[in-house]
Amino acid sequence: MKNKSLAFRRGIWALGVIVLVVAMGLGTKVVSGDALTATVPVVFNAEKFGAEKFPGVVDTIIKQAAPLSEISTALVADQAAAVAKYAKQEGTGFPVFCVTFTVVAGKPDAGGFIPLKIDGVPESVTVRLQTGNPAITGTDLRDATGTIHFNDFTNQIEYQDAGVALNNELKKTILANVKAAELAGKTITVTGAFQLVNPASYMITPVKIEVK
Numbered sequence: 001m002k003n004k005s006l007a008f009r010r011g012i013w014a015l016g017v018i019v020l021v022v023a024m025g026l027g028t029k030v031v032s033g034d035a036l037t038a039t040v041p042v043v044f045n046a047e048k049f050g051a052e053k054f055p056g057v058v059d060t061i062i063k064q065a066a067p068l069s070e071i072s073t074a075l076v077a078d079q080a081a082a083v084a085k086y087a088k089q090e091g092t093g094f095p096v097f098c099v100t101f102t103v104v105a106g107k108p109d110a111g112g113f114i115p116l117k118i119d120g121v122p123e124s125v126t127v128r129l130q131t132g133n134p135a136i137t138g139t140d141l142r143d144a145t146g147t148i149h150f151n152d153f154t155n156q157i158e159y160q161d162a163g164v165a166l167n168n169e170l171k172k173t174i175l176a177n178v179k180a181a182e183l184a185g186k187t188i189t190v191t192g193a194f195q196l197v198n199p200a201s202y203m204i205t206p207v208k209i210e211v212k
Contacts, residue, residue, distance in 0.1 A: 050165025069120025
């Protein structure tokens with residue numbers, strides 16, 4: 001009887017092991033390499049973003065540009081209506097206008113900003129052109145097209161880096177050979193964008209400068 005009892009217990013133990021192994025097999029999920037890759041967060045590459053997006057941003061600004069004198073007149077008449085008609089605005093950010101104009105360039109200041117007196121723009125409005133010396137400031141390029149949104153990015157840092165990357169591409173590809181001092185006194189046609197931070201002051205970020 002003792003041997004039979006021992007054999008019975010061993011049989012029960014073996015059966016339990018088999019059940020456990022089967023249960024483990026059923027509870028195991030095989031994960032493919034693709035699925036593992038999908039769980040790894042993608043690191044945002046600002047430089048790559050800037051290089052890829054910049055040409056499209058430039059094309060869109062050129063296509064959307066309206067005469068600065070027209071926009072300025074509209075802003076004076078009814079700012080809200082002008083923003084609705086001409087500008088792009090991301091969330092609670094400043095509205096951004098795409099503009100074009102022809103003007104005789106003034107003498108740049110120490111920061112490479114060129115003062116401009118444009119026909120049709122009230123004399124009470126200060127207009128300056130930034131030329132990337134030493135850097136391009138603002139997020140005009142990022143926000144001008146209405147196609148780059150905060151929700152496209154993981155966080156605020158990436159969103160800011162995207163703006164900086166576009167500015168760097170502008171400086172590297174379009175403004176690399178622009179010498180602000182050499183433009184003084186020359187007639188230039190500019191296409192670019194500006195944020196309406198101050199209705200009495202426009203800082204133009206150019207994406208195209210033609211010297212007449």
